[in-house]
Amino acid sequence: MPYARPEYLVDTEWVAQNLSNPNIRIIESDEDPLLYATGHIEGAVQVDWFSTLQHPLRRDFLSKEKFEEVASNLGITNDTTVVFYGDKSNWFAAYALWLFQYYGHQNVKIMNGGRTKWEQENRPLVKGVVTYTQTKYQAKEADNSIRAFRNDIFKQIESKKPLVDVRSSKEYSGELTHMPNYPQEGATRGGHIPTAVSIPWSLAVNEANSTFKTKAELMALYEDKNIKPDGEIIAYCRIGERSSLTWFVLKYLLGYENVKNYDGSWTEWGNLVDAPIEK
Amino acid sequence: MALSNKLQEIIDDIASMSREEKLETLIAYAESFPDLPERFKAEKEKMEPVPECMTPVFLIAEKDSDNGIHFYFDIPKQSPTVRGLASILLNGLDGCTLEEIISVPVDFYLPMNLQEAISQQRINGFVGVLAHMKQAAVNAR
Numbered sequence: 462m463p464y465a466r467p468e469y470l471v472d473t474e475w476v477a478q479n480l481s482n483p484n485i486r487i488i489e490s491d492e493d494p495l496l497y498a499t500g501h502i503e504g505a506v507q508v509d510w511f512s513t514l515q516h517p518l519r520r521d522f523l524s525k526e527k528f529e530e531v532a533s534n535l536g537i538t539n540d541t542t543v544v545f546y547g548d549k550s551n552w553f554a555a556y557a558l559w560l561f562q563y564y565g566h567q568n569v570k571i572m573n574g575g576r577t578k579w580e581q582e583n584r585p586l587v588k589g590v591v592t593y594t595q596t597k598y599q600a601k602e603a604d605n606s607i608r609a610f611r612n613d614i615f616k617q618i619e620s621k622k623p624l625v626d627v628r629s630s631k632e633y634s635g636e637l638t639h640m641p642n643y644p645q646e647g648a649t650r651g652g653h654i655p656t657a658v659s660i661p662w663s664l665a666v667n668e669a670n671s672t673f674k675t676k677a678e679l680m681a682l683y684e685d686k687n688i689k690p691d692g693e694i695i696a697y698c699r700i701g702e703r704s705s706l707t708w709f710v711l712k713y714l715l716g717y718e719n720v721k722n723y724d725g726s727w728t729e730w731g732n733l734v735d736a737p738i739e740k
Numbered sequence: 741m742a743l744s745n746k747l748q749e750i751i752d753d754i755a756s757m758s759r760e761e762k763l764e765t766l767i768a769y770a771e772s773f774p775d776l777p778e779r780f781k782a783e784k785e786k787m788e789p790v791p792e793c794m795t796p797v798f799l800i801a802e803k804d805s806d807n808g809i810h811f812y813f814d815i816p817k818q819s820p821t822v823r824g825l826a827s828i829l830l831n832g833l834d835g836c837t838l839e840e841i842i843s844v845p846v847d848f849y850l851p852m853n854l855q856e857a858i859s860q861q862r863i864n865g866f867v868g869v870l871a872h873m874k875q876a877a878v879n880a881r
Contacts, residue, residue, distance in 0.1 A: 493795075494858055495820040498767050511859040548818060576818075 462676045465716025469709075470673070471570050473579050476544060480504050486541050486593075490557035491548040491576070492702075500586030502546070502579065506535045506593070510553045510702065514560055522724075528564045529598045536593025539566070546572035546579070550663070550671040555706040559722055563608060565601025571709065577671040607708070609695045609723040611733060614654060617695055618737070623688055624657035625696040627707045628727065632699070633659040635740040648731025652740040654697070658686045662703040665710045679715055690717050697723035697730070743848065744840050747832025754828075754852040762857040766824035773827040776814035784814055795819040797826070797869065801876035808835040809877045821858060825866045829873060841877045844870060 464470060479485050480503050487505040489497050497507040508514060513531060516523055523531065537543060543561060547554035551571055558569050572579070580586070609617075617624055631637045635651030653659070664682055666673055673679070688694060694711060696704040701724030711717040730736055742748070754762060776784065776798065784798050798814040811830055815823045833841055846867050854863055 493819050493821045494862070495763065495767050495770060495824060496818065498763070499770070499817075499820050512857075 464673075464676050464714040466713040469570055469713040470573050471544060472573050473582055473584060476502065476546070476572050476579075477584060479544075484540070484542055485544060486535060486537050487544045487546070487572075488535070488554075488557060489547055489576070490545055490553040492553050493548060496548055496576070498588070500588055503585065503587045504591055505546075506591055508535075508557050510556055514557065522560055522563070525564060525600045525603065528560075529600045532566075532598035532600070533596045536596055537566075537598055538596045539599060540568070542568040542570065544570045544572055546575045548576045550577070550666045550706070551575040552662075552702050552706055555709045556702045559607065559705040559708060563604050565604060574670050574672040581670055606719075607712075607721055609697075609721040611723075611725055611729060611736075613695065613721070614697075614723060614730065615736075617693075618654065618656050621656060623692045623694045624654055625683075625686075625688055625694060625704075625707060626653045626657040626659050627662040627696055627698045627704050628653075628659075629661055629663075630659060632727070633657075633661075635738075648727055650731045650738055652731070652738040653727075654730055655737050655739045657697075657739075658688065660686050660688065660707070662698065662707050665707065673710065673714060676714065679710060683711065683715065690715065692717070693719045695721045695723050697726040699727045700724070701726045743844060744833060744836045747829075747844070747848070750828055750832050751848070751851055754854070759856050762852075762854060766857070767820060768824075769827035769831070770820040770824035773813070773815070773823045773830070776812055780812055780814075795822045795865070797822065797872065799869075799872050799876050801873070801880035803880040804835075807837055809838060809841060809880050810834055811873060811876065821862050822865055822869070825862070826869050829866075829869060833873065838877050838880070842874050844874075846870070 476487065487502055489501050489505045489507050490510060491497060494509045494511065501507070508531070514523055543566060545554035545558045554571055554575060558571060561569050626633050633653045635653070637651065660682060665679060694717060696707045696711070698704040701722055704722050704726065708720050708722040711720045731738070754765060757765060780800055783800065795815065800812050802810050804810060811834055813826055813830065815826055817823070833844070849863060849866055
């Protein structure tokens with residue numbers, strides 16, 4: 462059974478065959494910001510979720526103008542096909558892809574398996590900075606149909622629409638206010654948003670090589686928890702990166718029409734005065 | 741108590757660098773980070789794997805005849821930032837006494853102004869590595 466939108470996913474071999482295709486830009490987006498410098502796919506450029514994609518002052522993403530500058534400096538035109546890959550099962554690759562879509566970039570893909578699979582196949586990694594001729598990229602206005610804010614969450618709870626908590630089960634239960642081994646990224650309160658179902662993001666990928674599970678496996682995973690294709694769904698995690706991956710799975714691998722990522726996630730909700738919490 | 745001379749030297753050195761130099765230096769530290777000696781590999785296998793843990797850090801300390809403490813790490817090559825940060829601490833503290841190690845303040849990293857190069861979350865990991873090193877030093881055999 463093919464994925465709903467198979468054009469959003471490519472395999473490592475496809476990338477290897479398209480390294481010098483001028484209409485394609487390969488972007489590495491990692492959790493570890495130094496990993497790119499230790500070796501990357503030939504021709505690939507780097508975006509860092511923190512230093513490239515965040516607003517320098519407030520808690521938000523970079524502005525539309527700043528995004529245009531970043532894309533232009535990476536030699537991306539409005540017609541370029543952008544292929545994302547990264548470490549940790551493509552968490553931050555999905556985050557960067559989501560942000561590109563937020564500013565209206567249409568042609569985006571994820572390399573299935575990310576860095577893990579590329580390395581497992583002993584494919585070459587090269588060092589050095591890659592530069593491309595600067596372009597004049599024009600972004601669209603931010604697409605809030607794929608981004609949820611805290612007020613959307615209050616409405617979601619009230620209208621009993623589906624919320625998916627993709628954190629680990631101990632974060633959902635409130636036993637931990639942060640990820641295992643990430644003690645300082647927490648919130649003052651533990652638990653989850655009322656009505657949210659727990660479907661840890663990691664269940665969508667194969668542990669052995671970081672590739673996505675099959676469509677049949679994914680359908681069973683989400684539909685069994687009542688996350689259905691016609692639902693108006695919001696996914697969240699801790700800072701919005703793991704839920705970007707779930708957003709990608711629901712929207713493009715399963716073809717759900719209406720899915721948003723709540724990037725404020727638990728580090729906002731678990732610190733928000735007066736917000737309801739369940740344990 | 742003042743910081744060990746070696747750690748102070750590293751901190752002063754990094755403090756004077758530009759953002760790009762800091763990143764290059766972290767990479768150089770990560771690349772020079774030694775592998776875990778064979779003799780500890782069996783102990784490492786006894787460790788519980790932590791699900792969802794982004795960077796599993798294994799660490800052990802030994803005491804020499806002069807009461808100097810030596811650290812041995814295992815951190816995956818896929819996590820160069822954590823390796824680089826641990827490498828700074830290893831270079832700065834290896835061979836120090838228990839007193840010198842446990843007296844390193846948790847805000848020792850502030851003068852390096854690393855937050856212009858890496859996220860606060862990564863820097864918190866730095867403090868985490870130091871805390872593990874102090875604990876390992878206390879338990880050093």
